[in-house]
Amino acid sequence: MSNSNDGNAAKASRLTRADILAAALQLLDEVGLPDLSMRRLAAKLDMQPSGLYWHFENKQTLFARISDHIVDHIQPDRANATDWQTRTLNAACALRDSLLAFRDGAEVVSSTLALGLGAGAALDRIRLPLDEAGIAQPEAKVAAESILFLVLGQVWHLQQRMAADSLGVASPMAQANVAEAHAEPKPDALISGVKLILGGLEKEIRA
Amino acid sequence: MSNSNDGNAAKASRLTRADILAAALQLLDEVGLPDLSMRRLAAKLDMQPSGLYWHFENKQTLFARISDHIVDHIQPDRANATDWQTRTLNAACALRDSLLAFRDGAEVVSSTLALGLGAGAALDRIRLPLDEAGIAQPEAKVAAESILFLVLGQVWHLQQRMAADSLGVASPMAQANVAEAHAEPKPDALISGVKLILGGLEKEIRA
Numbered sequence: 001m002s003n004s005n006d007g008n009a010a011k012a013s014r015l016t017r018a019d020i021l022a023a024a025l026q027l028l029d030e031v032g033l034p035d036l037s038m039r040r041l042a043a044k045l046d047m048q049p050s051g052l053y054w055h056f057e058n059k060q061t062l063f064a065r066i067s068d069h070i071v072d073h074i075q076p077d078r079a080n081a082t083d084w085q086t087r088t089l090n091a092a093c094a095l096r097d098s099l100l101a102f103r104d105g106a107e108v109v110s111s112t113l114a115l116g117l118g119a120g121a122a123l124d125r126i127r128l129p130l131d132e133a134g135i136a137q138p139e140a141k142v143a144a145e146s147i148l149f150l151v152l153g154q155v156w157h158l159q160q161r162m163a164a165d166s167l168g169v170a171s172p173m174a175q176a177n178v179a180e181a182h183a184e185p186k187p188d189a190l191i192s193g194v195k196l197i198l199g200g201l202e203k204e205i206r207a
Numbered sequence: 208m209s210n211s212n213d214g215n216a217a218k219a220s221r222l223t224r225a226d227i228l229a230a231a232l233q234l235l236d237e238v239g240l241p242d243l244s245m246r247r248l249a250a251k252l253d254m255q256p257s258g259l260y261w262h263f264e265n266k267q268t269l270f271a272r273i274s275d276h277i278v279d280h281i282q283p284d285r286a287n288a289t290d291w292q293t294r295t296l297n298a299a300c301a302l303r304d305s306l307l308a309f310r311d312g313a314e315v316v317s318s319t320l321a322l323g324l325g326a327g328a329a330l331d332r333i334r335l336p337l338d339e340a341g342i343a344q345p346e347a348k349v350a351a352e353s354i355l356f357l358v359l360g361q362v363w364h365l366q367q368r369m370a371a372d373s374l375g376v377a378s379p380m381a382q383a384n385v386a387e388a389h390a391e392p393k394p395d396a397l398i399s400g401v402k403l404i405l406g407g408l409e410k411e412i413r414a
Binding site: 114 | 241317318320321322349350352353355356357358359360361363364365367368371396399400402403404405406407408409410411
């Protein structure tokens with residue numbers, strides 16, 4: 001008769017990393033990032049937490065793979081873009097839409113970037129059109145990082161608002177005030193912001 | 208003999224809103240935003256949580272005042288700035304330094320903005336030099352919001368890194384990789400990013 005540890009190991013070895021990642025993404029959607037624990041994920045998979053470490057060395061490593069999955073969700077459309085400005089803008093919009101497609105997407109990706117464990121593709125894709133256009137390094141890097149943090153900052157804000165709305169903690173009066181005085185960033189506002197950065201970059205490299 | 212509710216009310220009425228705010232800021236520094244609860248704050252003040260509601264209608268209202276305090280921490284230096292570009296850059300740097308002066312400062316302010324409950328001064332101060340320079344509304348608003356979200360996104364990233372470092376969860380190898388491939392945003396990187404946005408704005412209003 002096998003004990004529960006053996007059962008756990010057997011279960012862990014039957015599951016693939018892809019199974020665990022899929023369950024983690026589902027749990028993220030159900031409970032949000034603050035409540036996404038290894039314990040909870042293990043319970044969802046009907047196994048002991050120790051079984052998860054069979055596949056992922058630690059929680060950070062699993063979160064890094066979740067983050068990579070989010071960033072890879074929508075690839076920039078390169079087909080219709082001939083100039084580097086449009087291609088960079090497309091990469092920024094693809095990142096925004098990828099983050100928005102997952103609950104707490106901005107927070108998952110930003111924290112993984114901060115830990116230095118993954119999600120590098122987020123910056124690489126924004127840099128690619130600039131690098132391919134031969135834009136010099138200090139300028140291209142500054143522009144790409146600024147676009148990355150603008151996207152993260154804006155989507156984070158939108159997702160915090162969504163979380164507040166779903167909890168019913170945002171005051172309707174305050175919402176109306178904000179809508180008027182400090183109008184909400186709409187997804188389109190990102191496009192205008194990225195265009196300003198690209199306009200500034202254009203001006204700089206021509207100077 | 209007073210019962211404990213009377214004692215709580217007496218204690219609550221002796222404390223001012225400023226006392227509670229000061230204790231909340233100290234607790235934020237000690238435990239960070241995720242662990243800053245009304246229960247914990249009440250315990251720090253040696254009172255029942257219900258006593259806090261004597262002064263603040265709910266947790267969100269208290270957090271909005273914390274957020275206002277953070278945003279007001281450093282005022283933009285207007286003395287040496289003659290042109291709107293320098294004044295806007297100064298406002299952005301003052302906001303960055305204010306956020307960095309408090310643990311989880313970016314998260315406190317971003318969530319308050321998302322709830323529509325306060326921290327409007329963060330955007331107003333960035334908009335002021337643009338408005339005073341007579342820059343037309345759609346352009347000024349887009350530029351100010353882009354700068355706001357760039358500052359929030361960048362400081363958030365820096366503060367997530369600080370939190371990870373203090374918990375020892377960022378892998379040293381990963382840190383080295385990031386430092387090389389996706390170099391960390393330094394506070395100075397913000398200046399270059401804001402300059403790009405302002406350069407783009409200048410180009411746009413002259414077109």
